[in-house]
Amino acid sequence: MARRAPEAGGLLLRLHTGATLLFLYAPIVVLVVFSFTSDSFGVRWTGFTLRWYQRLFSDERLIGATLNTLLVATVATLIATVIGTMLAFAMERYRFRGRTGLEALLYVPIVIPEIVMALALLGFFALAFGLIDAWFGVRPVMGLATVIIAHVAFTVSFVVVVVRTSLKNFDVRLEEAAADLGADAWQTFRRITLPLIMPGIIGGALLGFTLSLDDFIITFFTTGPGTSLLPVEVYGQVKRAITPKINALSTLMLVASITLVFLSQFIQWRGRRSS
Amino acid sequence: MEQLSRYILIVASLMLLAACGGSTPTTPTTAPSSDAPAADGVDRERLAQELRVYNWTDYIDPALLDAFEQAYGVRVIVDNYDANEDMIAKVRAGGSGYDIVVPSDYAVETMWRDGLLQEINRAWLPNLGNLDPTLLDKYFDPGNRYSVPYMYGITGIAYQRSAFPDGITSWAVLFDPAQLERVRGQVSMLDDERETPGSALRFLGHSLNATDAAAIAEATALLQAQREYLAAYNSSDVNRKLASGEYLLAHAWSGQALQARNGLGDEFEGNPDIAFVIPNEGGAIWMDNMAILKDSPNAYTAHVFIDFLMRPELAAQNAGYIGYLTPNAAAIELLPETIRALYAEGFAPDEQVKQRLEWMVRDEQSTVFTELWTAVKGQ
Amino acid sequence: MAIGGITAAGVRSGARRRLAALLAPGLFWLIAFFAIPLVVVLAYSFAVPGPTGRIEWRFTLENYQRLFGETLYVSAYVRSLWVGLLTTVICLVMGYPLALFTVRQPPAWRAVLLFLILIPFWTNFLVRTYAWMVILSNNGIINATIQALGFPRQILYPGEGAVLIGLVYGQLPFMVLPLVAALDRFDFTLMEAAADLGASRRRAFWRIMLPLTAPGIAAGSVLVFIPTVGQFVVSDLLGGAKVDFLGNLLQRLFTRSNPPNWPLGSAMAVMFMLVLTVAIIAYFRATAEERR
Known part of the structure; x- marks a missing residue:
């Protein structure tokens, strides 16, 4: 940590950061404000109401879809982060036959157009389920599990890209020093490597989570009867009209995530102080 | 912390396995049997x-x-x-x-x-x-x-009556640049490779299923000239944008127009200014x-x-x-x-309007419409 | 780069076993869910579309001939690549200082800032895009301000400017996260050393910081560029669906036309992936070389 420059950033940097945050939050402020408007088009301020929040709480389908989406994003991100970090290590630390081929394969999930991937996965699951049916006599149906598998599939590569960035700038001498001091490979990884590349891993995981939350096309084609997810519901609403009900939902999710972030920071801060 | 993350992983993988293994209850299971053959003839x-x-x-x-x-x-x-x-x-x-x-x-x-x-x-x-x-x-x-x-439903023109007090009788209002100038940026066409070329073909006096090269070329040119006047190609929230007044004029499905006029459940309020018409040159039915x-x-x-x-x-x-x-x-x-009154007003076809409506047929020739649409949007 | 054979680093059997363990799950996933579908898409691209949109398995090169022969397809490619490039550059210029500011905060604040950057992206993408429509519309906040200041109303949406704003907005975090990861590993004392040796701050930035954080720039650029080239929702919603991008063409050929044309769509997708994969690998190699 001593490597960080003492100053927190010049005035220009502060101004830029402020302006960028303003840009990032402008639409957020708009959607929060309009979750309280009495205008049913959700585009004008015509007075204060909590009507949309009431409507939201009575919409079981939307709430179910939200919970499904959070579940999928969390599980898919956990799996993708573990697999992706392992792959990143293999790619950065080893030379092996077929490495270039793997490199190309790794970028496929990033460069493949979503619609192509969605239809390919749809065909794949249909085929696999047909085989399972033929062999075991039970036919699985698409649902949360297939959505999770698909989301892991397309988030892994994003995790790999970000984690590799951390590994590329990694000073290998630190690991060698640990080994010289008698640490075995696992200890070196746990105590030295992992903490140092943690920002990369967390960045990759956050990226994966964000992608998973928002994915519409792949989700649409890999979900099944009765399993509804938020992006699919919202996309359907666009066809008709996005009501302030969706704004209300977004506002609640926003409040929840901000609370969660600050709470975790607070707990860490307390932990550091007491130790 | 380490234990926790391991626990989460195990739970997650178990869930995944359980979800994969879970097969569907598609086998027809019987509902609780009531006193056999009911009055409605349904065998419960x-x-x-x-x-x-x-x-x-x-x-x-x-x-x-x-x-x-x-x-x-x-x-x-x-x-x-x-x-x-x-x-x-x-x-x-x-x-x-x-x-x-x-x-x-x-x-x-x-x-x-x-x-x-x-x-x-x-x-x-x-x-x-x-x-x-x-x-x-x-x-x-x-x-x-x-x-x-x-x-x-039927496909025609939805509009604000206050902007068109004399009503609308022809597709020209959507295709004639002189008339379009007045509503520039406040008009939309359906984002559909059959509906939109279909309306152009009807305006030009062809069937909306015409696939001969001359008719298609004519329609393509017409749509290319029209594009700069449009706010958007939109087939999704036309209802809302008509109701809120953002569009004065729109190529629309009858149901969207009716929703704009009447409101949509408790989602948005209707706009009494909205009217719907099948122009004299004809429109589509589906x-x-x-x-x-x-x-x-x-x-x-x-x-x-x-x-x-x-x-x-x-x-x-x-x-x-x-x-x-x-x-x-x-x-x-x-x-x-209220709805029957709207039907009578033009939101549903009467016998006379029905004569002007045409079904959109898809066959081997229909790929020309994909190409036409790509040409219109690819300038 | 070692293409064939196991080089010195990987001779010991322990290392090999570790490598196998590291590769196994990811490789399984990639092969099952990408390599196999990829082969299918490749096969489709040489097939013929049936009258109902079903694939007919007759070999043809016609799909590729059409792709290169028709200027409409070529111009959609060029347009998409140009918008992708523009978005990437803007994201880089906006994202780099933001990432720099972030890593220079004390750890607790850094995490908070990182989350602050990401939280907007946990609300649904379409909802955010709708919010931009409200801001940019004829009666929106910006126009209200402009008019209050006595200027005439501007048509900001739908239009190309609105599309660009929407794209940059949607992609910014994908630039910032890899940059933060790269800058986090950057040794800032190097900058002081450079200053001690008489280099100007600007020179130190261009000669030391930028090259050393190139992997982050490369990763971020790729993560921004690719989705932008393939997108269609932003240009439909904020641009009024008036111009075709590559994403629109793919979407149309696969699931909007009747009958759909999967073979032509597949050919388009194959070319798209081929060009981008080659470009990315070349790009990463170049940015990696630069550091040596």
Whole structure:
């Protein structure tokens, strides 16, 4: 940590950061404000109401879809982060036959157009389920599990890209020093490597989570009867009209995530102080 | 911390395994048997517990699903799609798990030709007689062997009466640059490779199914010239943008126009200024239909549900909710007075307008419309 | 780069076993869910579309001939690549200082800032895009301000400017996260050393910081560029669906036309992936070389 420059950033940097945050939050402020408007088009301020929040709480389908989406994003991100970090290590630390081929394969999930991937996965699951049916006599149906598998599939590569960035700038001498001091490979990884590349891993995981939350096309084609997810519901609403009900939902999710972030920071801060 | 993350991983992988292994309860299970053959002729012993319907977004009154469950103890699960091709892709892959789908006219033909639908058993549909015979036996399903009409609509022009006090009688209002100039940036066309070229073809005096090179070239040029005046190609929230006043004029489906005029449930309020017209040069008619998938194990229950929706009072309730036109002749007179007044005003075709309407046929030649549309948007 | 053979680093059997363990799950996933589908897409691209949109298995090169022969397809490619490039550059210029500021905060604040950047992206993408429509519309906040200041109303949406704003907005975090990861590993004392040796701050930035954080720039650029080239929702919603991008064409050929044309769509997708994969690998190699 001593490597960080003492100053927190010049005035220009502060101004830029402020302006960028303003840009990032402008639409957020708009959607929060309009979750309280009495205008049913959700585009004008015509007075204060909590009507949309009431409507939201009575919409079981939307709430179910939200919970499904959070579940999928969390599980898919956990799996993708573990697999992706392992792959990143293999790619950065080893030379092996077929490495270039793997490199190309790794970028496929990033460069493949979503619609192509969605239809390919749809065909794949249909085929696999047909085989399972033929062999075991039970036919699985698409649902949360297939959505999770698909989301892991397309988030892994994003995790790999970000984690590799951390590994590329990694000073290998630190690991060698640990080994010289008698640490075995696992200890070196746990105590030295992992903490140092943690920002990369967390960045990759956050990226994966964000992608998973928002994915519409792949989700649409890999979900099944009765399993509804938020992006699919919202996309359907666009066809008709996005009501302030969706704004209300977004506002609640926003409040929840901000609370969660600050709470975790607070707990860490307390932990550091007491130790 | 380490233990926790390991625990989470284990739980997650277990969940995944459980979810993968979980197979569907598609085997027709019997509902709690009541005192046998009921008055409505439905054999409750043969009903499944659950019925899965794949439908367009917001295309059925949810109250009817509850009513069906009340009456027969069958839970109806509805999922949504927004394009026939999305639905067909999913069904064609196999094992979609759905029982009923709602393809539009041409899509019915695609699906039965590809062997995706099972034949309708008329003996299980006593309410079929309620339907308007002029809407049966159409080109896409001769003799209605595979499909039952669900909702239909027409395509024309929706507009704000205050902006067009003399009314509208011709597509020229959307294609003549001199007239377009006044509404620049406040007008939209449907984002559809058949509807929009179709309107141009009708304006030019052709059939909207014309595929000869000269007609297509003419329509392409017309649409290319029109584009700069448009706010957007929009087939999704036209209803809302008309109601809010953002569009003065729009190429629209009748149901969207009716929703703009009447409001949409409790989602937005209607705008009494909205009118709808099929121009003198003519417009399009289309229909969405209920059909049962070939791999559905719940065919009987599916028939019971389709028949249920054809009861006149329920069909009227459904049409009132959705805003499109019901093919159920017996339901028309049960519609609320306000809606029937709107029908009379032009939101539904009268006998005279019906003469100007044309079905959009899809065949081997239809690929020219994909190319036309790409040419219009690719300048 | 070692293409064939196991080089010195990996001779010991322990290392090999570790490598196998590291590769196994990811490789399984990639092969099952990408390599196999990829082969299918490749096969489709040489097939013929049937009258109902079903694939007919007759070999043809016609799909590729059309792709290169028709200027409409070529111009959609060029347009998409140009917009992708523009978005990437803007994201980089906006994202780099933001990432720099972030890593120079004390750890607790850094995490908070990182989350602050990401939280807007946990609300649904379409909802955020709708919010931009409200801001940019004729009666929106910006126009209200402009008019209050006495200027005439501007048509900001739908239009190309609105599309660009929407794209940059949607992609910014994908630039910032890899940059933060790269800058986090950057040794800032190098900058002081450079200053001690008489280099100007600007020179130190261009000669030391930028090259050393190149992997982050490369990763971020790729993560922004690719999705932008393939997008269609933003240009439909904020641009009024008036111009085709590559994403629109693919979407149309696969699931909007009747009948759909999967073979032509597949050919388009194959070319798209081929060009981009080659470009990315070349790009990463170049940015990696630069550091040596």
